[in-house]
Amino acid sequence: MGIIQSLEKRRSYYNINKNLQVSVAEAGALIKKVVELVPDAFNMKSARVATVFGEKHDLLWDSIYEVFGGKVPREKIDSFKAGAGTVLFFYDEKTVKALQEKFASYAANFPVWANQANGMLQLAVWTALREAGIGVSLQHYNSVIDEKVKSLFSVPQEYVLIAQMPFGGIGSEPGPKEKENIDDRVMVIE
Ligand SMILES: Cc1cc2nc3c(=O)[nH]c(=O)nc-3n(C[C@H](O)[C@H](O)[C@H](O)COP(=O)(O)O)c2cc1C
16 A cells, blocks of 8 residues: 555544454554654654553553543443554653753753654554554543553553554444545645
8 A cells, every 4th residue: 555545544443343354463563663663853762652452451441431430431431442452652751851951952842752753653553553454543541541551551650641542343434534625724835
């Protein structure tokens, strides 16, 4: 697939199931490859990723429900739990602080760049998983769940949770996208 075709196939999949087209090892290797290839400011390599599969994935979503104390709809949480795994995206505050000290005049930019690089990574993982026939969506239950996630999966304290990406076999395709006039948002200047 070319990049445009891959980006066209990347959508938010809310109807996912536990039937992955690839093995856990293959999905894990794919995510590792993407992390290796995605750039970061000053090449600081701030992103950290933990992918939970199977029972650990179920535990994550049950725990998210519990941490919110019933304030999020059970059916919504169950729709993510219905998947096969979740990619947890973090950045490492220790790495960011080290760069802030080393390049003091750019200090304010490093946390912004860490977030930007993480967004690049999220899109790349999302797209690569969809290329492998996997349905994905992007969720944000941080920062309410941060401490719980760290204690459940022994995540280092200095990792900052940015996003949760539940994925699984595709139950159904999302509806077509609304048409837009892209010229309202993009200028081509010669
Ligand atoms: C930075 C970012 C944050 C998002 N946060 C959420 C979220 O918290 N929950 C959710 O269901 N979708 C979230 N989305 C998905 C968007 O709503 C979705 O990508 C957009 O509506 C376009 O739909 P599509 O993904 O099917 O192309 C997020 C997307 C981006 C890029």
